[in-house]
Amino acid sequence: MRFAVVAAAAILLAACGPGPMPEPAQPPAAGLVALPCDGRGALRPVHRTYCARHRHYVTGTVAAVLREAAERLNRRHPDAAILYMEASWPRGEKPMPPHVSHGDGRQIDLALFYETLDGRPLARPPTASGYGAFEPPRRESERVCVPDGGHHDRPDPPADRTWRLDDERTAELIRSLSADPRVRRIFVEPHLKQRLGFAADPKVRFAGCAVARHDDHLHIDFH
Numbered sequence: 001m002r003f004a005v006v007a008a009a010a011i012l013l014a015a016c017g018p019g020p021m022p023e024p025a026q027p028p029a030a031g032l033v034a035l036p037c038d039g040r041g042a043l044r045p046v047h048r049t050y051c052a053r054h055r056h057y058v059t060g061t062v063a064a065v066l067r068e069a070a071e072r073l074n075r076r077h078p079d080a081a082i083l084y085m086e087a088s089w090p091r092g093e094k095p096m097p098p099h100v101s102h103g104d105g106r107q108i109d110l111a112l113f114y115e116t117l118d119g120r121p122l123a124r125p126p127t128a129s130g131y132g133a134f135e136p137p138r139r140e141s142e143r144v145c146v147p148d149g150g151h152h153d154r155p156d157p158p159a160d161r162t163w164r165l166d167d168e169r170t171a172e173l174i175r176s177l178s179a180d181p182r183v184r185r186i187f188v189e190p191h192l193k194q195r196l197g198f199a200a201d202p203k204v205r206f207a208g209c210a211v212a213r214h215d216d217h218l219h220i221d222f223h
C-alpha cells in the first residue's frame with residue numbers, strides 16, 4: 001500500500017551504483033511465483049530493480065489474474081503493458097518493509113497510465129521508479145487529506161509538467177481488475193475514484209490519509 005520515496009530512491013540507487021546489496025535469492029515460499037522480468041510481454045516491471053531485489057513474487061492466483069488482465073489490455077491496445085512495481089518478497093511474510101501490507105504475495109502496486117499533453121500514450125510512467133508522478137485533484141475541494149507531516153504532504157508535480165494521467169487506459173485497467181472476483185480491493189484517491197467513474201464500485205477504495213497517496217499508483221489486494 002504505502003511506499004516511501006526514500007525507500008524507492010534507495011532501491012533505485014542500489015541498482016545503479018553503490019548501495020545495499022540485493023537480498024540473496026532464496027527459494028520462494030510455497031505457492032509464490034515470480035512475475036515476468038524479461039521486459040517484453042504485456043506484464044513487465046517498471047524498473048529491473050524490482051526483479052533484481054526479488055520484490056516481484058506473488059501467489060499463482062495473482063500471477064494468473066495479472067497475466068489475463070494484461071492480455072485483455074494488450075488485445076485492445078497492442079502498445080500497452082501492465083507495469084508493476086512492488087509485489088512481495090519470496091519469503092512470503094508480512095510486512096515487507098517499507099510497506100505495511102505487502103509480503104505474502106497477495107498485494108501489488110501497479111503503474112498508472114500517462115500520456116503527453118496532446119494525448120499520445122507514454123510507454124511508462126514519467127518517473128524511474130513508477131512512483132511519484134501524482135495526478136493532482138482538479139479542484140482543491142477534492143483534496144481530502146490535510147497536511148499533517150505524513151505521506152499525503154508529498155507535493156503535486158510541477159504545473160508545467162509535460163504529461164498527464166491517461167484517464168481512459170487507467171480506468172480500463174481498474175475496470176478489468178475490479179471485475180475479476182479474485183481481486184479483493186483497489187486503492188485509489190477519492191478524486192480519481194470519482195473522476196474515473198468508480199463512485200459506485202465498492203472494490204475501489206480510499207486507503208486513508210495515514211498512508212501514501214494513491215494518485216500515483218494503484219495498490220491491488222487479492223483474495
Ligand SMILES: [Zn+2]
Nearest residue numbers: 001002109219
Ligand atoms: Zn501497495
